[in-house]
Amino acid sequence: MQLTLWSYEGPPHIGAMRVAASMKGVHLVLHAPQGDTYSDLLFTMIERRDSRPPVTYTTFQARELGADTAELVKDTIQACYDRFSPEVLLIGESCTAELIQDQPGALAQGMGLPIPVLPLELPAYTRKESWGANETFYQLVRGLLHERRPAPGESRPPRPEGQRPRANLLGPISLGFRCRDDVTEITRLLDMIGVDVNVVAPLGAAPADLLRLPEADFNICLYPETADQTCLWLERMFGQPTVKTVPLGIGATRDFIAEVGRVAGIDTGSIPMPDWSRMPWYSRSVDSTYLTGKRVFIFGDATHAVAAARVASEELGFTVVGLGTYAREFAREVRAAAKQYGVEPLITDDYLEVEARVAEAHPELVLGTQMERHIAKRLGVPCAVISAPVHVQDFPARYAPQMGFEGANVLFDTWVHPLMMGLEEHLITMFREDFEFNDASTPSHLGHGASPGRAPEAAASAQPEETPAAAAGDPAAMAWAPEAEQELKKIPFFVRGKAKRNTERYATERGIQTITVETLYDAKAHFGR
Amino acid sequence: MSLVSEPKQGGCALPEITRERGQRQVFCGLAGIVWLHRKIQDAFFLVVGSRTCAHLLQSAAGVMIFAEPRFATAILQERDLAGMADCNQELDRVVADVLERRPDIKTLFLVGSCPSEVIKLDLGKAAERLSERYSDRVQVIDYSASGLETTFTQGEDACLGALVPRLPALPSIERSLLVLGTLPDVVEDQFRRLFEALEIGPVHFLPPRQASELPPVGPGTSVLLAQPFLGETARALHKRGAALLSAPYPFGVEGTLAWLKAAAAAWGVTPERVDEVAAPAVARARRGLEHYREQLAGKRIYFMPDSQLEIPLARFLQRELGMELVEVASPFIDRQLMEPELALLPEGVRVTEGQDLETQLDRVRAARPDLTVCGLGLANPLEAEGLRTKWSIELVFSPVHGFDQAADLAELFARPLTRGALLQV
Ligand code: SF4
Numbered sequence: 030m031q032l033t034l035w036s037y038e039g040p041p042h043i044g045a046m047r048v049a050a051s052m053k054g055v056h057l058v059l060h061a062p063q064g065d066t067y068s069d070l071l072f073t074m075i076e077r078r079d080s081r082p083p084v085t086y087t088t089f090q091a092r093e094l095g096a097d098t099a100e101l102v103k104d105t106i107q108a109c110y111d112r113f114s115p116e117v118l119l120i121g122e123s124c125t126a127e128l129i130q131d132q133p134g135a136l137a138q139g140m141g142l143p144i145p146v147l148p149l150e151l152p153a154y155t156r157k158e159s160w161g162a163n164e165t166f167y168q169l170v171r172g173l174l175h176e177r178r179p180a181p182g183e184s185r186p187p188r189p190e191g192q193r194p195r196a197n198l199l200g201p202i203s204l205g206f207r208c209r210d211d212v213t214e215i216t217r218l219l220d221m222i223g224v225d226v227n228v229v230a231p232l233g234a235a236p237a238d239l240l241r242l243p244e245a246d247f248n249i250c251l252y253p254e255t256a257d258q259t260c261l262w263l264e265r266m267f268g269q270p271t272v273k274t275v276p277l278g279i280g281a282t283r284d285f286i287a288e289v290g291r292v293a294g295i296d297t298g299s300i301p302m303p304d305w306s307r308m309p310w311y312s313r314s315v316d317s318t319y320l321t322g323k324r325v326f327i328f329g330d331a332t333h334a335v336a337a338a339r340v341a342s343e344e345l346g347f348t349v350v351g352l353g354t355y356a357r358e359f360a361r362e363v364r365a366a367a368k369q370y371g372v373e374p375l376i377t378d379d380y381l382e383v384e385a386r387v388a389e390a391h392p393e394l395v396l397g398t399q400m401e402r403h404i405a406k407r408l409g410v411p412c413a414v415i416s417a418p419v420h421v422q423d424f425p426a427r428y429a430p431q432m433g434f435e436g437a438n439v440l441f442d443t444w445v446h447p448l449m450m451g452l453e454e455h456l457i458t459m460f461r462e463d464f465e466f467n468d469a470s471t472p473s474h475l476g477h478g479a480s481p482g483r484a485p486e487a488a489a490s491a492q493p494e495e496t497p498a499a500a501a502g503d504p505a506a507m508a509w510a511p512e513a514e515q516e517l518k519k520i521p522f523f524v525r526g527k528a529k530r531n532t533e534r535y536a537t538e539r540g541i542q543t544i545t546v547e548t549l550y551d552a553k554a555h556f557g558r
Numbered sequence: 559m560s561l562v563s564e565p566k567q568g569g570c571a572l573p574e575i576t577r578e579r580g581q582r583q584v585f586c587g588l589a590g591i592v593w594l595h596r597k598i599q600d601a602f603f604l605v606v607g608s609r610t611c612a613h614l615l616q617s618a619a620g621v622m623i624f625a626e627p628r629f630a631t632a633i634l635q636e637r638d639l640a641g642m643a644d645c646n647q648e649l650d651r652v653v654a655d656v657l658e659r660r661p662d663i664k665t666l667f668l669v670g671s672c673p674s675e676v677i678k679l680d681l682g683k684a685a686e687r688l689s690e691r692y693s694d695r696v697q698v699i700d701y702s703a704s705g706l707e708t709t710f711t712q713g714e715d716a717c718l719g720a721l722v723p724r725l726p727a728l729p730s731i732e733r734s735l736l737v738l739g740t741l742p743d744v745v746e747d748q749f750r751r752l753f754e755a756l757e758i759g760p761v762h763f764l765p766p767r768q769a770s771e772l773p774p775v776g777p778g779t780s781v782l783l784a785q786p787f788l789g790e791t792a793r794a795l796h797k798r799g800a801a802l803l804s805a806p807y808p809f810g811v812e813g814t815l816a817w818l819k820a821a822a823a824a825w826g827v828t829p830e831r832v833d834e835v836a837a838p839a840v841a842r843a844r845r846g847l848e849h850y851r852e853q854l855a856g857k858r859i860y861f862m863p864d865s866q867l868e869i870p871l872a873r874f875l876q877r878e879l880g881m882e883l884v885e886v887a888s889p890f891i892d893r894q895l896m897e898p899e900l901a902l903l904p905e906g907v908r909v910t911e912g913q914d915l916e917t918q919l920d921r922v923r924a925a926r927p928d929l930t931v932c933g934l935g936l937a938n939p940l941e942a943e944g945l946r947t948k949w950s951i952e953l954v955f956s957p958v959h960g961f962d963q964a965a966d967l968a969e970l971f972a973r974p975l976t977r978g979a980l981l982q983v
Pocket residue numbers: 062063064065124125586587588607608610611612614670671672673703704705706
């Protein structure tokens with residue numbers, strides 16, 4: 030048993046739903062009790078979907094358990110087929126149905142429906158949502174294309190002279206993070222370098238589109254969390270190479286262009302940066318100097334977390350003080366990246382552990398999921414969301430991709446926006462005794478109560494009966510002389526945690542029991558900044 | 559069960575109830591934890607279930623992730639399914655974890671789910687074992703809110719039902735009024751003041767604000783239901799000697815007055831005295847409702863089955879605001895508890911018990927009501943078809959009972975129509 034307060038991922042059948050809901054002509058029949066129908070609201074409320082997701086539930090009840098649930102499964106499938114006329118039917122079961130072992134997949138296949146019927150194995154007690162999406166997409170592609178794979182040894186016919194190379198964009202999915210706009214942005218980017226998009230899947234694809242997947246020259250694994258298995262299979266069966274660089278950030282976008290060029294056999298060396306790519310100059314602009322060395326804690330799905338770490342350190346000049354993911358399937362990538370930034374990787378789906386680690390790291394900015402947004406809010410640290418799990422706010426009305434050059438512009442805006450502006454920071458430092466202008470005030474551009482400042486106290490007093498979350502993990506052993514403590518308070522709040530920690534470390538290393546004002550400044554001189 | 563009810567007026571036929579079976583679109587009883595955990599402040603709800611159960615709770619709680627919640631899920635893993643002995647050990651470990659994190663907790667609910675039911679994990683035994691172990695500080699109580707047996711608000715019925723055997727005995731010479739069903743504290747206080755003015759008392763509420771302060775029950779107890787979905791709990795209280803008062807539910811002026819009068823009758827207080835005491839609040843409520851009556855009168859409303867509040871709310875909207883009822887569907891209709899409400903529905907209205915989602919949606923589309931009350935999964939899809947909707951979940955999460963909330967309740971139904979008329983996009 031695993032104690033869970035908040036979870037990053039739902040069960041694997043939610044992943045299957047997300048694939049079905051991404052596509053046209055695909056319907057999922059789910060053997061599940063009535064309560065499991067809650068998941069429709071993820072689509073209609075979070076994504077503001079204007080139609081019900083293509084899912085029919087058997088909603089079996091206790092009284093049916095004794096009798097014939099198999100009959101119920103068959104009736105449901107037939108009714109669903111008659112009403113929705115899907116082109117492909119997926120059959121899955123949720124955690125409870127898995128236990129009663131009705132084998133709905135086999136039942137469905139025995140019904141002789143005139144369409145492909147694909148049973149899904151979604152082990153609810155070992156796997157989770159992303160895995161379910163990845164597996165469902167793979168089963169769907171494999172199920173439709175298995176018969177069409179060329180004989181072993183048969184090589185792909187060369188691309189006809191004068192035809193632009195074509196790529197499939199694989200992985201964008203319903204309830205994914207900014208997939209809608211990333212697809213538009215990457216399609217535009219590919220067009221700029223002379224590559225056409227053959228099929229985008231699963232988002233927006235019909236079964237007929239999946240049948241056209243082999244016509245592309247190569248695949249772009251845009252979201253490995255959804256598509257890496259499918260890409261691997263297509264590579265093995267149809268000899269389509271996979272582009273693996275995920276174009277998040279300027280550097281990665283350049284690498285992506287280069288990799289596409291290599292795979293497609295076209296020269297991309299002369300492709301200029303588009304003039305609407307503003308992020309590099311904005312970051313070099315002197316007003317951004319204040320971003321230097323900002324401590325950032327990063328947590329999310331592996332792809333977005335690893336990419337965010339690169340953007341943060343190479344493109345904005347932040348210091349990565351924490352890096353982690355909730356997705357164990359992709360832990361290796363995150364471990365490798367963490368090593369590069371000299372931080373301990375955090376691989377966990379325990380929300381409380383993440384909270385404790387964020388508190389310990391004293392970041393000045395958190396880049397995370399909606400869960401970390403709450404953690405950051407409670408700790409009074411600015412935060413930007415970079416990854417699923419998503420919230421209604423992650424589906425902005427405006428165009429806001431994360432990938433490509435425009436995506437990098439968006440990253441700059443959304444990550445820098447919650448921070449205190451440079452000059453504002455200095456003014457607070459100089460005039461910290463001004464009663465209206467202190468560390469309790471929010472950055473002026475964020476308006477009243479918009480975010481950081483000292484929000485946690487307010488939140489705590491609104492919820493008096495709740496215990497405050499994990500306490501900040503400062504070593505308690507050290508004694509501070511009152512004057513030193515006073516002096517510490519004069520240090521701007523956004524570096525105070527760091528100053529405190531450094532001073533304590535300095536004192537520990539020298540066996541100093543009581544920290545005085547002298548110790549404080551000695552430590553400051555020692556560590557510099 | 560004997561109901562203390564007024565003799566029925568002859569010749570008034572109750573509406574016929576059509577039963578439907580098919581796909582349902584509702585929460586399971588676990589969703590009740592979302593409001594129960596806010597109401598009972600010293601309690602913690604530990605669901606023993608799957609990742610799905612955890613996900614449901616999280617989705618139902620939605621934006622309420624402000625603080626560490628007083629609920630959690632012990633998610634069953636592969637190896638828990640392999641051996642029951644380990645499963646119990648694991649549960650003990652998780653409970654120890656929870657209690658260590660939350661030393662302030664005095665009552666721990668172990669909440670059963672579909673998976674725990676199917677593998678026949680005996681949470682009753684576990685509760686006994688754990689109650690003994692933590693006898694000095696925590697009472698451990700089990701109930702099942704599995705989707706196999708409970709629909710949405712029935713989860714509260716199961717929870718409160720599990721408390722009944724623990725209620726202290728009311729000395730046989732004493733009497734008391736027990737108001738049954740979760741009410742927001744503000745509403746509870748309003749009712750408390752009204753009962754005080756009527757010299758009805760002592761008054762207790764179930765659930766209480768602290769599970770460690772359970773109300774007494776005995777032959778001198780009169781039970782007044784504030785929520786219509788608590789049939790099992792009502793019957794369990796009856797078994798402990800309590801008398802059940804039969805009344806419409808306290809929604810709107812009419813419902814609240816009749817509800818108070820049922821208690822008054824049991825205390826020998828005249829209906830005239832109730833009218834007198836309630837007069838200022840009634841006048842306020844009527845004034846408040848007037849404004850919404852203009853907007854709602856003649857508008858056609860359709861209730862999808864969801865919270866079991868459908869029938870009392872339909873009665874309120876039809877009789878006090880002049881709305882026209884297209885269909886009133888409820889996941890489950892407790893004939894006894896609903897009789898006073900059914901008697902107030904207009905003749906010929908279609909009342910449906912249960913659900914067959916697709917055919918029901920066909921009826922909605924055919925009728926094109928002005929307003930459809932439905933769950934969150936259906937609201938936007940129906941809006942996209944040009945129908946105005948009201949999320950039913952708001953009706954269980956907001957203060958809607960009593961005189962002073964009558965206008966707020968009406969406003970919940972008027973808002974989507976006002977907004978529909980307002981928007982030019
Ligand atoms: S219906 Fe059953 S399995 Fe689904 S969330 Fe409710 S209790 Fe859990």
